[in-house]
Each structure stands twice: as structure tokens, then as C-alpha cells.
Amino acid sequence: MIQRRTEVALTRCLPPDTTAPARLHGAMRYSVLGGGKRMRPLLCHAAGEALGADPQRVDVAACAVELIHAYSLVHDDLPCMDNDVLRRGRPTCHAEYDEATALLVGDALQTLAFQLLAEQPAAPAPERQLQMLTLLAQAAGSRGMAGGQAIDLAAIGMSLSIEELEFMHIHKTGALIRAAVLLGAHAGGADDTNLQSLGHFANRAGLLFQVVDDILDAEGSTVTLGKTAGKDAAQDKPTYVSMLGLTRAKELAARLRAEAHDALGLCPADTSRLHALADYIVERNF
Amino acid sequence: MIQRRTEVALTRCLPPDTTAPARLHGAMRYSVLGGGKRMRPLLCHAAGEALGADPQRVDVAACAVELIHAYSLVHDDLPCMDNDVLRRGRPTCHAEYDEATALLVGDALQTLAFQLLAEQPAAPAPERQLQMLTLLAQAAGSRGMAGGQAIDLAAIGMSLSIEELEFMHIHKTGALIRAAVLLGAHAGGADDTNLQSLGHFANRAGLLFQVVDDILDAEGSTVTLGKTAGKDAAQDKPTYVSMLGLTRAKELAARLRAEAHDALGLCPADTSRLHALADYIVERNF
Numbered sequence: 088m089i090q091r092r093t094e095v096a097l098t099r100c101l102p103p104d105t106t107a108p109a110r111l112h113g114a115m116r117y118s119v120l121g122g123g124k125r126m127r128p129l130l131c132h133a134a135g136e137a138l139g140a141d142p143q144r145v146d147v148a149a150c151a152v153e154l155i156h157a158y159s160l161v162h163d164d165l166p167c168m169d170n171d172v173l174r175r176g177r178p179t180c181h182a183e184y185d186e187a188t189a190l191l192v193g194d195a196l197q198t199l200a201f202q203l204l205a206e207q208p209a210a211p212a213p214e215r216q217l218q219m220l221t222l223l224a225q226a227a228g229s230r231g232m233a234g235g236q237a238i239d240l241a242a243i244g245m246s247l248s249i250e251e252l253e254f255m256h257i258h259k260t261g262a263l264i265r266a267a268v269l270l271g272a273h274a275g276g277a278d279d280t281n282l283q284s285l286g287h288f289a290n291r292a293g294l295l296f297q298v299v300d301d302i303l304d305a306e307g308s309t310v311t312l313g314k315t316a317g318k319d320a321a322q323d324k325p326t327y328v329s330m331l332g333l334t335r336a337k338e339l340a341a342r343l344r345a346e347a348h349d350a351l352g353l354c355p356a357d358t359s360r361l362h363a364l365a366d367y368i369v370e371r372n373f
Numbered sequence: 374m375i376q377r378r379t380e381v382a383l384t385r386c387l388p389p390d391t392t393a394p395a396r397l398h399g400a401m402r403y404s405v406l407g408g409g410k411r412m413r414p415l416l417c418h419a420a421g422e423a424l425g426a427d428p429q430r431v432d433v434a435a436c437a438v439e440l441i442h443a444y445s446l447v448h449d450d451l452p453c454m455d456n457d458v459l460r461r462g463r464p465t466c467h468a469e470y471d472e473a474t475a476l477l478v479g480d481a482l483q484t485l486a487f488q489l490l491a492e493q494p495a496a497p498a499p500e501r502q503l504q505m506l507t508l509l510a511q512a513a514g515s516r517g518m519a520g521g522q523a524i525d526l527a528a529i530g531m532s533l534s535i536e537e538l539e540f541m542h543i544h545k546t547g548a549l550i551r552a553a554v555l556l557g558a559h560a561g562g563a564d565d566t567n568l569q570s571l572g573h574f575a576n577r578a579g580l581l582f583q584v585v586d587d588i589l590d591a592e593g594s595t596v597t598l599g600k601t602a603g604k605d606a607a608q609d610k611p612t613y614v615s616m617l618g619l620t621r622a623k624e625l626a627a628r629l630r631a632e633a634h635d636a637l638g639l640c641p642a643d644t645s646r647l648h649a650l651a652d653y654i655v656e657r658n659f
Contacts, residue, residue: 102515111515111523162480167472186453189522190476194448194483195515201487204511205503213499218490220506224488229388229397229481236399237477 092264093128094120096146097153100203114184114192115199122175126296126368127152127223127264131271133360134285138275148219148270151200155227156263158196161189197227207245211276219273226266235259239324247325260300261293268292268361281356288350288361295343298370301326302336337355344369379567380406382432383439386489400478401485408461412654413438413550414584417557419646420571424561433495434505436555440551444482444643447475447654449522476504483513497562505559514551523546525610533611539580547579548584553579554647567642573635574647580657581629587612588622630655643655 096121104113128149135145164171164179165186172182181189204223210216225231235258242255268289272282305328327336347365351358378537383405390399414435421431450465451472452456458468467475490509496502511517528541554575558568591614613622633651637644 106516108515108520108523108527110527111520115515158480162476165476167476188523189524190448190451191515191519191526193480194444195519197483198510198514198519201513204505205491205506205510214502216503217499219649220491221488224484224491228484228488229394229401229477230392233477233481233484234394234397237394237474240473240477241394241396323448 089129089132090125092132092146093125093153096150098152099353100150100185100199102294110184111188111191111195111366112171114180114188115196116160117183118180118189118192119154119196122177123153123157124371126278127156127267128274129364130264130289130292130361131267131274133358134268134271134277135274136271136360137285137354137356137358138272138277138281140271140275144209145209146276147203147272148274149267151209151223152263152267152270153203153217154200154203155223155232158193158200159168159227159232159236159263161196162193165189168240187248191283200227209270209274210226215273215276219270222269222273225267226262231258231266232260235262241326244323247330249330252325252327254328256294256297258298261290264293264296265289277356281354284354285358285361288347288354288365291343291347291350292365292368295340295347295365297339298327298343299371300335301328302333302340304328305333324337340369375415375418376411378418378428378432379411379439379491382436386436386440386485396470397474397477397481400466401482403469404466404475404478404579405440405482408417408463409439409443410478410657411439412650413442413553414574415650415653416550416578416647417553417560417648419644420554420563421560422559422646423571423640423642423644424558424563424567426557426561430495430560431557433493434560435491435553437490437495437509438549438553438556439484440482441509441518444479444486444559445513445518445522446550447477447482451475454522454526476494486513493526495556495560501559501562505556508555508559509552512548517544517548518546521548528611531611533616535616538611538613538616542580542583543576546583547576550579550582551575563642567616567640570640571644571647574633574640574644574651577629577633577636578651579652581626581633581651584613584622584626584629585655585657587614587618588613588626591619626655634653 099114101119102112104116106112118355131152132145132147160174161180163169164174165181180192187203204220210219235255238255239259265286268285269282272285327339331339344365348362374577387402387405388398390402390529394585417438418431436522446460449455450460451467457493458465496505498521521541524541525545551572554571555568558571613625617625630651637647
């Protein structure tokens with residue numbers, strides 16, 4: 088239901104592919120719509136619901152986070168990065184269009200994320216909305232997601248410690264997952280106590296998501312994943328599975344899942360949807 | 374003086390190249406600092422001064438605009454775009470570092486622009502600051518600068534009308550120049566009358582800037598430009614010079630300059646610095 092709601096909201100906030108430049112707008116819609124698990128919008132809405140946020144405000148935050156995520160995938164798939172041609176069961180943006188268009192698609196999707204969160208009512212007060220914009224930018228920038236990508240690039244073929252691997256993932260995927268949860272909470276006017284325990288939950292959930300992703304990448308097939316399976320191993324990238332082995336990676340996932348649930352126990356709000364999502368992150372896979 | 378002030382402000386807002394990921398932060402600083410005419414910060418401060426804005430607020434807006442400009446140059450120079458190795462008299466980011474780093478540098482500079490404008494006080498009230506963020510995003514996005522790049526790409530080797538060329542430039546460079554002027558004015562709490570006449574000035578100044586750039590590209594040498602001269606012609610891109618010839622392009626520049634001055638005549642604020650900048654755009658060159 089939230090996925091469907093998010094799809095509608097994303098469809099509305101993306102420029103129509105009939106307005107100039109039509110090819111760019113078409114490529115933006117191609118890259119965002121019709122696929123994806125929408126994990127970040129799910130987390131955003133679950134946190135918003137916990138705080139009793141207006142769902143329309145949460146839509147704004149959820150779409151902004153998802154647009155940042157979508158831009159990062161388009162750029163991550165480019166030849167100078169992961170050079171991948173398959174994503175969500177379809178050709179990647181640069182494979183379907185061309186490299187220059189994919190570059191601009193990513194650029195414009197990032198801009199649209201900030202435009203949306205600045206333009207649409209997303210918080211109980213404008214000061215809070217500025218805080219939300221700051222939070223999203225911190226999560227996406229060089230000390231967040233983009234920084235994680237840079238660390239990931241530097242790590243190819245290197246031998247990392249498990250702490251270094253965790254540091255990379257906290258930035259590369261964890262920061263934006265944390266932002267998704269906190270933005271949903273902010274949309275509901277969350278106080279510091281709620282923000283703190285939800286932030287702790289989000290940190291565990293973000294790592295959990297990555298550990299599970301690594302397990303999936305090692306176990307899954309390209310067909311069920313909708314993206315190229317086994318590519319981390321093929322690119323000689325360190326993963327939780329390559330470093331810990333499959334059994335210990337699964338044990339780590341179980342521990343992170345328990346810690347995520349524990350963190351929610353400290354949150355005064357009704358976090359049943361977030362509990363369910365922590366389970367879903369694991370159970371969608373194994 | 375404003376250039377120096379901007380250099381200091383940019384130096385402060387960019388992450389130190391000693392914090393992780395150090396290579397990315399070093400490349401971000403390399404791409405932004407130590408070069409550039411800082412035309413957009415000059416316009417931003419001139420408009421701010423006209424409205425009596427606090428110069429520290431204007432610094433925030435000026436840096437945000439300059440970071441967007443810097444990101445666009447880094448991405449524009451990439452092999453899949455203009456494939457240029459020289460910018461501001463130095464190797465471009467991807468030539469000095471590598472393509473993947475340059476991609477992330479552009480991405481992270483864009484994020485930093487929005488982070489800065491959300492995080493630092495830049496307006497008399499938070500509602501106004503949200504308007505400024507919206508304005509910057511509209512100017513940078515698919516219906517502004519990034520859209521202009523897409524139109525530019527599609528125009529290579531094509532025969533454009535002068536109206537189509539103008540449409541491209543209004544997006545590619547005009548939108549951000551307009552944002553620079555209007556953000557400076559917003560920082561000073563400008564009313565609609567001032568915003569309207571300053572917006573009209575900025576539209577003319579933006580086109581003027583591009584016409585002069587085309588003349589420079591045709592007449593200048595690589596050494597004085599600090600970037601590869603004659604590259605538009607070499608890439609078979611339509612320019613004002615290729616379409617109108619040098620004489621008529623210079624006549625157009627003279628007309629746009631006059632129209633820019635006229636637009637300022639309708640602005641109640643003291644616009645002497647903006648008048649001087651309209652002249653400077655032309656006289657820096659010929």
C-alpha cells in the first residue's frame with residue numbers, strides 16, 4: 088500500500104516526459120518509476136506513522152529520499168563506477184539511453200529531491216523543514232552516501248578489516264536509511280527522545296540491510312535479484328560474506344535484527360510498523 | 374574584494390581534505406578553490422548590497438550558487454560530456470584525479486550547495502530561506518541548468534534557430550545567473566517589485582554573459598581563457614558567433630548590455646554595483 092502510494096507520489100513529482108527537455112525527463116521517469124522495493128519510503132512512512140505525522144507530509148520526505156537513492160543508483164551503474172547494465176530487471180539508464188543522459192539524470196534527480204523538500208509542506212514548521220533539508224544533505228553528501236561511494240571505490244581489491252567494511256556501509260547505504268527514518272519522524276514533529284531511539288534503530292537497520300544484501304548477492308540469482316548477482320565477488324569487492332563466510336554473516340544479520348528491535352523498545356512512540364520492517368528486511372530474502 | 378571574500382567563504386564551507394574520505398575532499402577543494410571569475414558570487418553580492426542584505430547571509434547564498442556552478446563544470450568536463458582536460462588553466466578534475474572521483478565530486482558539491490543553504494542563516498525568515506532553496510533547485514534542475522545541458526547535448530551537429538539557441542542558453546547558464554541575483558536580493562528581504570526588475574536584469578545579463586563567452590571562445594587563445602579555446606567550433610556546437618558572425622554577435626552583446634542597464638532603471642534599490650557588473654561582463658573581454 089505504501090509502495091503504491093509512493094509510486095503515485097513519485098509519478099506526480101517527476102516532470103512529465105512531454106515537457107522539454109523531453110528525453111531527459113523520460114529518462115528520469117524511466118530511472119525512478121516502475122521498480123524498486125521502496126525500502127526507504129517504507130521506513131519513512133513507518134516512522135511518520137509512529138509519530139502521527141500527516142501522511143502527505145511524509146510523502147514529500149519519502150519521495151525526496153527515494154529520489155536521492157535513485158540518483159545514486161543511476162550514477163553508481165555508470166561505466167566509470169560499477170559499469171552495470173541491469174537494474175530492477177531492466178537495462179540501466181545509461182544502457183537504455185546513453186552515458187551523458189544518465190549523468191544528467193542523476194544530477195537532476197538529486198536537485199529534484201531538494202526542490203521537493205524545500206517547496207512542499209513537509210514539517211510542522213519552516214525551521215523544522217530546514218533541519219530536514221540539512222539532514223538529507225548531510226546523509227547524501229561527501230560525509231554520507233557519496234563519501235561511502237568514494238570509500239567503496241578505494242576499497243576495490245583491498246583487504247579491509249570488518250570495522251572498515253562497516254565504516255564504508257554506514258556511509259554508503261546506512262546514512263540514507265537513517266535519513267529516511269528520521270525525516271519521517273521529523274514530519275511528525277518528533278522530539279529529541281524519539282529522534283535518538285529512532286536514529287539508533289535506523290543505524291542497526293541500515294547495517295542489517297547491507298548484510299542481507301551481501302548474503303543475497305552471494306546466494307541469489309540474477310533473475311530473482313533483478314540486478315546482476317555475484318557482481319561484488321566478480322569485482323573483487325569486500326562483502327560481509329567474503330569476509331565472514333555465509334554462516335557468520337547470517338548470524339550477524341540475526342544479531343543486528345535483534346538490536347534493531349531493542350532500539351525500538353526505547354522509543355515512546357508506537358513503532359509496530361518499524362518492528363515489522365526490521366523483520367521484512369531479513370525475510371524478503373532467506 | 375568580493376572574490377577574495379568568496380574564496381575565504383568557500384574554503385571554510387568545503388570539508389577539510391584531512392577528513393575521510395580525504396581523496397574525495399581533496400578533489401572537491403581542487404575543483405572549487407583557486408580559480409574562476411566568481412561571476413555568480415559577484416552578482417549575488419551586488420544584488421544583496423542593493424537591498425542592504427547582511428553580507429554574511431549573502432556569503433551563504435553566493436557559495437551555494439558557486440558550488441552548483443562548480444559541480445556543473447566538473448560534470449560538464451567529463452569524457453561522456455565535453456571531454457575537456459583543461460579548466461581555469463589547470464587539468465580538469467577527472468584529468469587530475471579520475472573519472473569516478475570527478476563524478477562523485479560533482480555529486481557531492483551539489484549536495485553541499487543545498488546543505489549550506491539549508492544549514493546556515495541566509496534569509497530574514499525561515500520561510501524565505503525555503504523559497505531560496507526552491508529557487509536554487511529550480512535553477513539547477515531539469516527545467517534549468519541540467520535541462521540546458523541536455524538541450525546542448527542534443528544540439529551538437531544540429532542546425533538551431535537563434536530562438537532555439539537562446540532557449541538553450543537561458544537554461545544552461547541563464548538560470549543560475551538569475552538565481553545568483555535573486556538569492557542575493559532575497560537575502561536582503563527583497564519585495565516583489567525589486568525581485569521582478571532584478572529578475573529581468575538577470576535574464577539580460579545571463580544572455581549577455583553567454584554571447585560574450587561565445588565571442589571569447591572564437592577570438593581568445595587557450596592561454597588567456599584558461600580553458601580550451603575554439604572547442605565549441607571544434608565540437609560543431611552552435612554558438613552566437615557561428616550563427617550570427619562576429620560583428621552581429623558583438624552588436625547583440627551591446628544591445629543586451631543596454632537592456633540590462635534599462636532593467637535596473639526600474640528597480641527602486643541602489644543598483645550601482647549591478648550596473649558596473651553588466652559592464653564588466655562585456656569589458657573583461659573586448
